Amino acid sequence: MAKEVKTQNMELAKSLRQVDQEEYYVPGHRTCQGCGPALVYKLVSKAAGQDSIFLGPTGCMYVANTSYLCAPFAYNWMHTQITNGGAVASGIEAAYQVMIRKGKYKGPLPNIVVMAGDGGAIDIGLQAASAMMYRGHDVLFVMYDNESYANTGIQVSPATPYGANTTFTPPGKEVPEGRVLFPKDAPQLFIGGHPALHYVATASVAYPVDLINKCRKGLNYKGPAFVHLHAPCPKGWLFDARKTIEIAKLAIQTGMWVNYEWENGEYTYQHTPKEYKPVKEYMKDQYRFNHLTDAHYAKMQAFIDARLKAPGKPIAIPVQGPREQA
Amino acid sequence: MAKEVFYSGCAAAAYGAKDARVEVISSYPIRPYTGIMMELSKLVANGELDAEFVLGEGEHAQVSIAYGASSAGARAYTGSSGVGVVYAMECYSPAAGGRLPCQMAIADRALDPPGDFGSEHTDVMSARDQGWIMGWAESPQEVYDNTIMFYKIGEDRRVLLPQFCCQDGYFVSHIPGKMQLEDQKAVDEFLPPFNSPHPLNPEKPINHGPQIYADQGSAIDVQRAMAFEGLPAVIEEVVADYNKQFGRSYSPFVDEYMMDDAEIAFFLQGGHARTARFAVNNLRKQGVKAGVARLRFVRPWPTDAVAESLSKVKAVGTIETSTSYGGATRGGNLVHELMASLYNVPNKPLVTSFMAGLGGEIVTLDMFYDMAKVLSGAVKNQKVNHSYWVNFEPEVPFRPE
Numbered sequence: 001m002a003k004e005v006k007t008q009n010m011e012l013a014k015s016l017r018q019v020d021q022e023e024y025y026v027p028g029h030r031t032c033q034g035c036g037p038a039l040v041y042k043l044v045s046k047a048a049g050q051d052s053i054f055l056g057p058t059g060c061m062y063v064a065n066t067s068y069l070c071a072p073f074a075y076n077w078m079h080t081q082i083t084n085g086g087a088v089a090s091g092i093e094a095a096y097q098v099m100i101r102k103g104k105y106k107g108p109l110p111n112i113v114v115m116a117g118d119g120g121a122i123d124i125g126l127q128a129a130s131a132m133m134y135r136g137h138d139v140l141f142v143m144y145d146n147e148s149y150a151n152t153g154i155q156v157s158p159a160t161p162y163g164a165n166t167t168f169t170p171p172g173k174e175v176p177e178g179r180v181l182f183p184k185d186a187p188q189l190f191i192g193g194h195p196a197l198h199y200v201a202t203a204s205v206a207y208p209v210d211l212i213n214k215c216r217k218g219l220n221y222k223g224p225a226f227v228h229l230h231a232p233c234p235k236g237w238l239f240d241a242r243k244t245i246e247i248a249k250l251a252i253q254t255g256m257w258v259n260y261e262w263e264n265g266e267y268t269y270q271h272t273p274k275e276y277k278p279v280k281e282y283m284k285d286q287y288r289f290n291h292l293t294d295a296h297y298a299k300m301q302a303f304i305d306a307r308l309k310a311p312g313k314p315i316a317i318p319v320q321g322p323r324e325q326a
Numbered sequence: 327m328a329k330e331v332f333y334s335g336c337a338a339a340a341y342g343a344k345d346a347r348v349e350v351i352s353s354y355p356i357r358p359y360t361g362i363m364m365e366l367s368k369l370v371a372n373g374e375l376d377a378e379f380v381l382g383e384g385e386h387a388q389v390s391i392a393y394g395a396s397s398a399g400a401r402a403y404t405g406s407s408g409v410g411v412v413y414a415m416e417c418y419s420p421a422a423g424g425r426l427p428c429q430m431a432i433a434d435r436a437l438d439p440p441g442d443f444g445s446e447h448t449d450v451m452s453a454r455d456q457g458w459i460m461g462w463a464e465s466p467q468e469v470y471d472n473t474i475m476f477y478k479i480g481e482d483r484r485v486l487l488p489q490f491c492c493q494d495g496y497f498v499s500h501i502p503g504k505m506q507l508e509d510q511k512a513v514d515e516f517l518p519p520f521n522s523p524h525p526l527n528p529e530k531p532i533n534h535g536p537q538i539y540a541d542q543g544s545a546i547d548v549q550r551a552m553a554f555e556g557l558p559a560v561i562e563e564v565v566a567d568y569n570k571q572f573g574r575s576y577s578p579f580v581d582e583y584m585m586d587d588a589e590i591a592f593f594l595q596g597g598h599a600r601t602a603r604f605a606v607n608n609l610r611k612q613g614v615k616a617g618v619a620r621l622r623f624v625r626p627w628p629t630d631a632v633a634e635s636l637s638k639v640k641a642v643g644t645i646e647t648s649t650s651y652g653g654a655t656r657g658g659n660l661v662h663e664l665m666a667s668l669y670n671v672p673n674k675p676l677v678t679s680f681m682a683g684l685g686g687e688i689v690t691l692d693m694f695y696d697m698a699k700v701l702s703g704a705v706k707n708q709k710v711n712h713s714y715w716v717n718f719e720p721e722v723p724f725r726p727e
Binding site: 050051052053062063066067068069070071073074075076077078079080081083084086087088089090091092094095096097098099101102104105107110127128130131134135 | 349350352376377378380381382383384386387390391392393394395396397398399400402416417420424519526527528529531532533534535536537538539542
């Protein structure tokens with residue numbers, strides 16, 4: 001039996017000690033060693049608690065978590081297509097609104113959480129995610145970002161960084177850097193363009209309390225929220241599985257990832273280092289960048305330097321699109 | 327109180343949904359089904375129907391919203407036409423496999439190209455193997471009645487399947503007819519609130535749709551197949567109850583007209599059946615023993631009822647109104663299953679397929695007379711082609727007015 005339903009007014013934690021010790025994302029899945037997204041799942045599950053309905057669009061966290069008809073979720077969970085996490089969540093939320101209104105369901109609105117990968121959030125799933133936020137459904141949309149379609153064998157996604165070697169962007173004589181494009185800015189796709197959306201945040205597995213609190217803040221809003229979570233993938237990024245947290249921290253120290261909140265139009269930044277390290281510090285231990293030359297690193301550095309002037313905001317990026325080059 | 331009204335098929339569907347007390351509605355505009363949602367949005371805005379009206383961002387989302395709502399335990403309603411129906415294709419199997427009995431109204435429409443608003447059954451016939459119940463109405467009254475009956479059938483614990491509640495675009499969706507709206511209390515009695523056996527509810531958490539090992543595939547699919555096995559009995563039960571409660575006279579599966587002594591028969595679904603019956607009246611005056619067998623359900627395909635009805639005649643032609651390019655007969659879709667239904671019957675009739683009514687073309691009386699000629703010739707010569715494109719072949723030539 002579920003414990004007392006606690007939604008909408010969840011307390012923020014000051015330290016991990018204040019976080020529920022009970023696990024709602026339980027053992028039995030077959031994610032890889034050092035899996036960032038699995039850690040995300042564990043933390044978001046702790047943030048939302050057992051009285052939740054999680055939607056799992058197709059991706060690693062569907063395929064690796066739910067094998068042989070088993071699933072590691074101690075709360076309501078439903079698979080959705082990779083395309084429609086936002087839409088299925090909208091339907092569930094609308095159903096609860098009307099059922100609560102009619103007295104068919106007694107109790108507060110459950111926490112409804114979409115756990116989408118980068119593809120399910122800002123590529124094939126973007127339309128459903130945007131429409132859900134636009135319509136103002138009371139749903140937390142989580143994008144666990146492992147920067148590729150990892151489950152299908154590490155193919156490039158719009159979240160894949162420039163220069164990454166993926167199985168659709170292999171480096172070669174004609175395309176020495178492999179991945180040519182710079183990534184989409186996920187939070188910016190939603191910030192500002194959705195009048196009912198008041199809370200957008202980024203967080204990292206390197207800072208679990210911050211991650212949990214941002215999810216809770218998103219859930220506490222009576223309306224949609226979007227949380228973008230950095231989830232390093234040892235298998236896809238090709239680094240030692242012991243170094244997931246180290247890599248996540250390096251991303252923040254080099255400016256490759258920035259933790260911030262956008263709340264009712266105001267930006268606040270967290271975990272900003274006094275001085276950023278060169279991006280190469282972050283990239284050199286990941287074999288997906290192993291083929292890059294100093295010129296490529298310089299290009300990445302220029303992109304990050306520009307983005308760091310105003311993270312999460314629309315600014316000019318000194319990057320030429322593929323049609324502008326040549 | 328029951329009330330006599332003059333409604334189009336679209337309005338009939340909307341009022342059927344209202345009287346079924348749908349709780350979540352997901353919309354997206356496309357002609358000709360749009361009228362259903364226009365009507366429902368008014369009913370919600372006026373407070374006549376307490377439902378969440380969710381503005382879908384496309385048909386794919388519409389169906390996703392509907393089955394999502396159903397998974398939470400609400401009665402959900404959506405609809406579409408033409409290219410919209412096929413745009414949502416990915417979402418049909420998850421709804422059926424999740425055993426989520428939402429309903430989708432279809433006012434059918436031709437697919438592109440070329441751009442065409444007309445009625446054609448190809449859109450939703452393309453989705454006939456996704457595990458949904460599917461059936462056509464021929465009049466606004468039948469649209470209203472089916473809307474209520476289909477929920478009752480789909481939500482039955484022995485079934486738990488989503489439903490395509492279909493009507494011909496324009497011919498039915500846009501032509502008003504005299505019909506009866508039933509008393510809300512009587513409808514409530516017939517159709518109690520949806521009580522899902524497996525809602526996503528914090529009181530009793532469930533996990534819905536995990537991955538399986540390949541060996542588990544058949545074991546899962548056989549359950550959906552078994553639901554279809556049991557469906558005909560449930561449909562018979564529900565249709566009989568509805569007939570009794572509301573004074574209708576629907577056959578569950580095959581609506582027969584002058585079939586008792588017929589030698590040739592037209593086999594079809596939807597609104598063209600009305601023209602067919604008119605043609606049969608005239609053919610009978612000329613001594614041609616023709617009849618009409620109108621199909622009410624494509625899924626489940628009523629094999630026995632079809633075989634029983636059509637094994638009585640010497641030749642039968644389907645009027646297809648859907649395409650199956652490169653199929654076994656080069657005709658449409660109905661003929662394949664008609665042939666399969668008759669294959670093991672001792673005195674099976676000659677069977678052919680008439681390609682007509684595509685893109686919203688009106689299947690005229692003259693076309694029916696030509697088809698009757700082909701069927702009578704078949705009886706005489708004991709020979710018939712697999713299919714005929716009406717208006718384009720010597721046997722069924724183009725005949726300008």
